[in-house]
Amino acid sequence: MTLYLDYTAHLNAALDQLPLVEGLNRANIAVEPPRDPAHGDLATNAAMVLAKGAGVKPRDLAEALKPLLEAVPGVTAVEIAGPGFINLRLADQVWRDELTRIHAAAGDYGRLDTGANQIVNIEYVSANPTGPMHMGHCRGAVVGDALATLLQYSGHRVIKEYYVNDAGGQVDVLARSAHVRYREALGSDVGEIPEGLYPGDYLIPVGQALAAEFGDKYVDAPEAEWLVPFRTRAVAAMLVLIKADLALLGIHHDVFSSEAEVQAAKKPEAAEARLRAEGLVYDGVLEAPKGQVDEEWEPVELPLFRSTKFGDDQDRPIKKSDGSWTYFGADMAYHFQKSETADALIDIWGADHAGTVKRIRAAVAALTGGKPFDVKLIQMVRLLRDGEPVKMSKRSGNFVTLADVVGEVGKDVVRFTMLSRKADAQMDFDFAKVVEASKDNPVFYVQYAHARIRSLARKIAEAGISGGNPDVAKLDAEDLTLIKMAAQFPRIVESAASSREPHRVAFYLYDLAAAFHAFFNVGNDRPDRRVLIVNDPDLTQARLFMVDGIGQIIRNGLSIMGVTAAEEM
Structure with a gap:
């Protein structure tokens, strides 16, 4: 339990004593900090939410709740604001006790059981297996991974999945590209890589491995003989690179x-049969393309999914005219397979897939009986160097690899930066700015806060102030402001997990770091506000205990983001 959960429980106990709200839905009731700290420590909308169902005015319901809340341990005042909001003021000792709880829970502070052990499948990255990872894949990879950790932290069981698109035309192109490098490895002068193939040097070792395995067996052989074995080995090699x-x-x-x-497991056929049984797949003819119709176009009967039933502008084919599965048909079957081992599904997709979200949501709902399914769309990252965009193109071979960027600025900088904005907002990744030592760089600002706290602990130890139990009663109202902010961490975890938005953790850590830096900087002008006060070891120990608690929250938040907390800078 944490403070906000404690007082939510107290509120529910008070509501249980009011017969007029018995049986009413309390799902939308919140216990949270008021927008203006001057209004108190906690605020609740309970009277506003329940008044209509109770048949009374919100303010009258708030008045009925007031004496019950005044009797709650730790509450020093209950005030009714506006039409019926209820503000609570808490005793200072409540916050001091919460600081002790932060230390006692340590790395588990903020960990929740709201997920109720639900199994969630998160599919993310899923880049075509045709080359190494580049920065176009990075943001979705980090968001998906942080979301997986966030959901685990909030009590879910998580399956982290990567979907390998190894049945489409792009892997045939990969095999042909590998064949060129195979002939090159055997001494052929291949010249310029033919247009339409992958020219990257990363395929040279693949060609060498194929040459070592097959010798010159396939140098002049027809494509039909080598395409499948080359495709299998090239995809496997690319997956090694990707991992x-x-x-x-x-x-x-x-x-x-x-x-x-x-597809080999006949999942698409099973999905089609399920949807036909529901009347959601039928054999029909697509409308002619809008605008000028190609002279070669002719109507073909195809199996169509009734996506118009779910708001789409036309029904969608699940098979092509040659009998192979469309991308949509194959993807639908893949989701059908995932749903067999999970209670809920989450996909992390690039924003360029936005047009297909509605139809795949509809198909998943029909195939799974309505299991929760969420698609998070990720905007691309614009990579800048010296203020100029860096072009990325896998087909040309002129792209910036993820490995190059991590090698230049480090894993922690990349991960934090990718989570420093909402996932569906545009992002610039500027090589200079992400390593800049300034308040404007959230990576630095949060890491510096943790490093500063660690430095304080070392300086206090060097001053010979240690031992004994810290007297938290020494902490005054200015100190408690930091604790009040730290105590919000479990709420942030809960809201970030429920909204599937790990960037909320990054935003919170920045605000917490800013509050700590402001607290620290006050000591530059007021020696009595410093953490290390040599002639007052008791207060020093109490304040160190407090800032260590802030450091613990920063570490917990960074661990969700997959970022290591800096010990020194």
């Missing part, structure tokens, strides 16, 4: 699912 690149960011998936294996 190594993701490991540089501390990302490790639990499951790598193959599109080819999904």
Whole structure:
């Protein structure tokens, strides 16, 4: 339990004593800090939420609750504001006790059980297995990984999954590209890599490995003989590269699912049969393309998913005219497979896939009986160097690899930066700014706060002030302001997890760091506000206990983000 959970429980106990609210839905009741700290320590909208159902005015319900809340331990005053908001003021000892609780829970402070052990499958990254990871993949990778940790921290069981698109035309192109490098490894002068193939040097070792395995067996052989073995080996080699690149960011998936294996297991056929039984797949003809119609276009009967039933502008084919599965048909079947081992599904997609969200949501709802399914759209990152955009193109081979960026600025900088804005907002990644030692750089500002706290602990130890139990009664109202902010961490975890938005943790850590830096800087002008006061060891120990608690919250938040807390800077 934490402070906000404690007082939510106290509020519910008070409501239980009011017969007029018996049986009413309390789901939208909040216990949170008031927007203006001058109004108190906690605020609740309980009277506003329940008044209509109770058949009374919100303020009258608030008046009925007031004496019950005044009797709650630790409450020193209850005030009714506006039409019926209730503000509570708490005794200073409540906050001192919460600081002790932070230390006692340590790395588990803020950990929740709201997930109720629900199994959540999070699929993220899922880049085509045609080359190493580049910065176009980075943001989704970090957001997905941080969300997985956040959900685990809030009591969910999480399956971290990567979907390998190894059944499409792009892996045939990869195999042909590898064949060029294979011939090159055997001494052929291949010249310029042909247009339409992948020219990157990362395929040179693949070609060498194929040459070592097969010798010159496939140099002049027809494509039909080598395409499948080359495709299998090239995809496997790319997955080794991809896993190594993701490991540089501390990302490790639990499951790598193959599109080819999904199709071999007849999951698309099973999904189609399920939807036909529900009347959601039928054989029909697509409308002609809008605008000028190609002379070669002719109507073809295809199996169509009734996506118009779910608000789409037309029904969508799940098979092509040659009988192969469309991307949508294959993706629908893949989600069907994921749902068999999870209670809820989350996909992390690039914003360029926004147009397909509605139809896949509809198909998943139909196939799973309405299991929760969420798609988080991630905007691309614009990479800047010296103020100029860095072009990224996998096909040209002229792209900035994730490994290069992590090597230049470090894993922690990359991960924190990717979480420093809401995922669906545009982002610039400027190599100079992300390592800048300033308040404007959230990575530095939060890390510096933790390093400063560690430095204070070392200086206090060097001053010979240690031992004994800190007397938290020494902490005054100015000190308690920091504790009040630290105590919000469990609320942040809960709201970030429920909204599937790990950036909220980053925002909170920045605000907490700013509050700590402001507290620290006051001591520059007022010696009595410093943490280390040589001639007052008792107050020094109490304040060190307090700032150590802030450091613990920073470490807990950074651990959710997959970022290591800096010990010194």
